[in-house]
Amino acid sequence: MKLLNRSLLYLSVSMFFIIGLWSVVFYFNMLNKIKESVDEGLDHYKRQIVYQAQKDSIILEKSNFEGGFFTIGEITASEAIAIKDIYIDTLMYMQDADDEIPELEPVRLLTTAFENNGHYYKLSVINSMVEEDDLIEELLRETLGLYFVLLAAVIIINNFVLQRLWKPFYSFLIQLKNYRVGSSRKFPEVKTKTKEFTDLQNAVNILLQRNIETYEQQKQFIGNASHELQTPLAIATNKLELLIEKGDLQSRQAESIAEVMRIIERLVRLNRSLLLLTKIENKQFLDEQIVSLNEIVRQNVSDLEEIAEFKNVKITVAETAGLTAQMDVSLAGIVISNLLRNAVFHNIYNGIVTVEISEKTVKISNTGIKAPINEQKIFSRFYKADDNTSGTGLGLTIVKAICDLYNIAVRYYYENDLHSFELRFR
Amino acid sequence: MKILIVEDEKDLLKTIAGSLEKEHFVVEAASDFYAASEKINVYDYDCILLDIMLPNGNGLQLLEQLKKSGKSNNVIIISAKDSLEDKLRGLELGADDYLTKPFHIAELNARVKAVLRRKKLDGKNTIEIANVVLDLTERICIVNNEKVPLNRKEFDILNYFLFNKNRLVTKTALAEHVWGDHIDQSDNFDFIYYQIKNLRRKLQTAKAEVEIEAVYGIGYKLVEK
Numbered sequence: 001m002k003l004l005n006r007s008l009l010y011l012s013v014s015m016f017f018i019i020g021l022w023s024v025v026f027y028f029n030m031l032n033k034i035k036e037s038v039d040e041g042l043d044h045y046k047r048q049i050v051y052q053a054q055k056d057s058i059i060l061e062k063s064n065f066e067g068g069f070f071t072i073g074e075i076t077a078s079e080a081i082a083i084k085d086i087y088i089d090t091l092m093y094m095q096d097a098d099d100e101i102p103e104l105e106p107v108r109l110l111t112t113a114f115e116n117n118g119h120y121y122k123l124s125v126i127n128s129m130v131e132e133d134d135l136i137e138e139l140l141r142e143t144l145g146l147y148f149v150l151l152a153a154v155i156i157i158n159n160f161v162l163q164r165l166w167k168p169f170y171s172f173l174i175q176l177k178n179y180r181v182g183s184s185r186k187f188p189e190v191k192t193k194t195k196e197f198t199d200l201q202n203a204v205n206i207l208l209q210r211n212i213e214t215y216e217q218q219k220q221f222i223g224n225a226s227h228e229l230q231t232p233l234a235i236a237t238n239k240l241e242l243l244i245e246k247g248d249l250q251s252r253q254a255e256s257i258a259e260v261m262r263i264i265e266r267l268v269r270l271n272r273s274l275l276l277l278t279k280i281e282n283k284q285f286l287d288e289q290i291v292s293l294n295e296i297v298r299q300n301v302s303d304l305e306e307i308a309e310f311k312n313v314k315i316t317v318a319e320t321a322g323l324t325a326q327m328d329v330s331l332a333g334i335v336i337s338n339l340l341r342n343a344v345f346h347n348i349y350n351g352i353v354t355v356e357i358s359e360k361t362v363k364i365s366n367t368g369i370k371a372p373i374n375e376q377k378i379f380s381r382f383y384k385a386d387d388n389t390s391g392t393g394l395g396l397t398i399v400k401a402i403c404d405l406y407n408i409a410v411r412y413y414y415e416n417d418l419h420s421f422e423l424r425f426r
Numbered sequence: 427m428k429i430l431i432v433e434d435e436k437d438l439l440k441t442i443a444g445s446l447e448k449e450h451f452v453v454e455a456a457s458d459f460y461a462a463s464e465k466i467n468v469y470d471y472d473c474i475l476l477d478i479m480l481p482n483g484n485g486l487q488l489l490e491q492l493k494k495s496g497k498s499n500n501v502i503i504i505s506a507k508d509s510l511e512d513k514l515r516g517l518e519l520g521a522d523d524y525l526t527k528p529f530h531i532a533e534l535n536a537r538v539k540a541v542l543r544r545k546k547l548d549g550k551n552t553i554e555i556a557n558v559v560l561d562l563t564e565r566i567c568i569v570n571n572e573k574v575p576l577n578r579k580e581f582d583i584l585n586y587f588l589f590n591k592n593r594l595v596t597k598t599a600l601a602e603h604v605w606g607d608h609i610d611q612s613d614n615f616d617f618i619y620y621q622i623k624n625l626r627r628k629l630q631t632a633k634a635e636v637e638i639e640a641v642y643g644i645g646y647k648l649v650e651k
Contacts, residue, residue: 230506231435234528238441241531244644245448245594254642261644265598268528303605306579310617 004162011154016147023143027136035108038127039087042110045070045125050114053121060121065092070125075113080120083113092126106131168192172201179208181215223278226271233268240264266392273394280331280401291332293323293362293425297355300337304344313347313366315340321359325425331402338395339364339421346419354418365420372414379410427542428452430471432462432488433504434480438527442475445531446538448593459483466492471500473541475534476521478505478512486512489519500541504529530599536589553588556635556650560588569632579604580625587638587648596645622646 001009049070053060060072075083090109093102106129113122168190175188187205190197240261244254301315308315325332343353343366351367377383379400382393399421403410409424429451433439436457443453454471456462459482466474466488474492478485485503492498498520505512506527513524522541525534543551553560559568565581567574576584582604587595597615626638635651 227506230527231438234506235435235437235441237528238438238445238531241594241596242441242445244596244642245531249642251642254644258642258644261596261598306577306621307605307617310620 003166004158007162008155008158011158012151015150015154019143019147019150023139027139030139031130031132031135034130035087038108038129039110042087042108042125042127043085045127046110046112046114046123049123049125050116053114053116057116060116065126069127070123073122075120075122077120080113080115080122083111083122085110085112089129094128105129165194168194168197169200172197172204176204181208181211219278219281222274223282226275226278229267229271230275233264233271236264237261237268270392270394273392273398276334277394277398277401280398280405283405287328287330288326289329290324290326291329293325293332293336294319294357296329296332296336297340297357297362300333300340301355303337304340308344308353311344311347311351312349313344313351313353315344315353315355317355317357319357321357323357323359323362323425325406325408327406331405335399335402335408335423336362338399339423342366342395343419343421360425362423362425363420365418367417368419370417373412373419375412378412427472428454428469429538430454430456430462430465430469430474432456432475432480432485433477434458435477441531442534445535449535449538451538457481459488462488463491466497470497472545473538474501475538476501476503478503478507478516486515486519489516489521493520500545502537502541504534530596530602532586532590532593532595532599533603535593536586536603539589553585555588555591555648558584558588558629558634558636560585569629569634572632574628574632574634576625576628579621580628583621583625584629587646591648591650594641594645594647599645 049059049072053072060074062068062070062072064071088109088111090107091104092107094105094107095102107126108129110125111122112125113120115121172188172190178184179188187208188201190201192198240257243249244257244261249257297317301317304315340353340355343364346368347353347366348368353364353366356363356365374383379396381397383396384393400410402408403423407426409422409426411422411424413420413422427450429446431439431442431446431453433442433455434457439455439457443455446453454465454469456465459480462476462480463483476485476488480488485505489498489501489503492501499522501516501521502523502525503512503516503521504525504527516524522544523537525537543553551562553562557570560566560581561568562585567576567581567584583600586600586603597618600618601615622638629636629638637649637651639647639649641647
């Protein structure tokens with residue numbers, strides 16, 4: 001859930017309860033106020049009636065509410081003493097302007113007693129009251145109206161304000177997502193003075209800085225180590241070659257030496273691959289030009305012709321379009337050659353290799369073991385699908401590194417008993 | 427034929443010198459910048475093997491010095507740094523070749539011979555050993571004045587062997603030279619064996635007076651019969 005929606009949810013729920021509670025309180029307060037003012041009015045009427053009664057005793061005869069709003073009935077003195085002023089809510093048949101027949105309407109009734117010329121009377125005065133369900137209905141409508149207006153306002157303000165406030169954050173996030181240690185030159189930055197965001201930027205940048213340093217050190221270490229190994233390896237190789245050349249060795253000694261040489265060869269290849277990888281990652285290939293993948297594929301296929309023939313593997317090339325890319329020609333060669341060599345060497349007797357070149361892709365498929373290779377691990381360093389090869393386990397890592405450098409999407413998949421590598425150029 | 431090796435690593439210097447002396451070259455050595463600079467100024471060499479990273483200076487500076495006196499075309503740079511800039515700069519300064527450490531002795535031999543051949547090139551570009559003639563321009567092999575049909579790789583292999591007559595050529599060196607240096611599959615060796623077998627058969631049928639001998643299962647050696 002987005003921050004915007006989450007804050008909106010919290011706000012709307014809490015607003016709902018606040019407004020609901022407020023409207024209940026408001027309702028009762030309102031009702032009290034109304035009653036108070038109605039009671040005041042009743043009290044006022046009462047005094048007027050008592051005053052009128054002193055001047056004109058006819059009204060003392062009014063014993064029901066017909067045509068008026070009060071009744072008067074004579075009572076005994078003791079009864080009169082027992083009566084106190086009481087206000088009650090009651091219902092009475094009345095015909096309002098909007099009613100066709102009289103209806104029960106809520107009224108406020110004041111019952112009191114007074115004395116006139118030695119006689120005691122009981123007086124009941126009524127005043128029509130506001131209808132409570134009408135009031136509730138009205139209040140509910142108004143409250144809901146208020147709620148929705150507020151909600152709309154909150155949504156608009158929220159959208160506007162939050163989006164404005166969080167804009168630097170989102171732009172920072174995008175920059176961070178696109179950031180690649182080792183290849184991105186610029187640190188992500190927030191374009192705001194908001195303290196939280198600048199703090200975030202500082203924290204992230206410190207973290208990145210440390211990452212970069214570690215990355216650089218590691219890279220440099222691999223580069224230096226491989227580099228420094230070159231000369232001793234050269235000496236070892238050459239000395240052994242001369243030793244063998246000298247002859248007069250027993251075949252068992254020669255075998256041991258051959259074994260050592262094979263190990264050194266392996267070291268040399270590993271070392272070279274690591275150096276190449278470091279160089280690719282350091283972007284030390286500058287000779288970018290327009291290269292024709294078709295040409296590179298043809299060249300590599302012809303280089304492998306004899307070996308393929310020896311292994312009884314048939315290589316076919318299907319070109320539906322010419323594909324060119326802006327890249328270092330030797331790296332392009334390495335990508336194609338590594339993939340093709342893998343396709344030929346990890347093949348079966350009487351197997352096939354097909355290369356398809358279309359407008360945007362090069363696909364190299366081959367027969368081989370009848371099971372997919374782990375596609376998550378296939379490009380990682382030193383991963384070997386079968387342990388009995390003397391490969392370095394860096395061939396595909398190099399392919400991936402080159403593809404990453406030039407933004408070429410490379411993927412592996414296993415389909416119809418064929419292992420396929422697809423390069424998609426942009 | 428006089429060859430100068432400029433290399434600061436004493437052990438490597440000794441091995442290279444030893445190997446080149448076997449080819450009956452006169453070998454001189456310099457292990458730092460000043461010694462090399464002095465030698466270059468005073469003497470002429472048929473071939474110079476030049477390491478780029480030297481105590482007291484850079485091999486490329488020596489190359490500049492050589493270029494000024496018009497003697498840079500017989501230089502083979504041997505460097506531990508497989509750096510494109512160095513390579514381009516070196517070749518720009520007139521160096522003939524660039525060899526990255528570590529290398530096989532057979533490879534160094536072949537490169538040195540190629541430089542010397544280019545230097546002495548007098549119209550014909552052929553190698554002759556016994557009754558075998560290899561025409562490098564036309565890419566044909568003639569034995570006993572008769573053409574022997576060789577495929578591309580067989581020609582390359584024979585060429586490599588002729589440059590390394592009587593010397594050990596390891597299977598790896600051969601694989602790297604003929605099939606490029608990204609080879610790291612051991613089942614290549616069966617293939618090399620198969621190619622050598624074919625080449626031997628063809629040479630035998632043509633009654634060539636050279637022979638490719640196996641050396642302890644590590645490599646091969648071409649010898650005159």
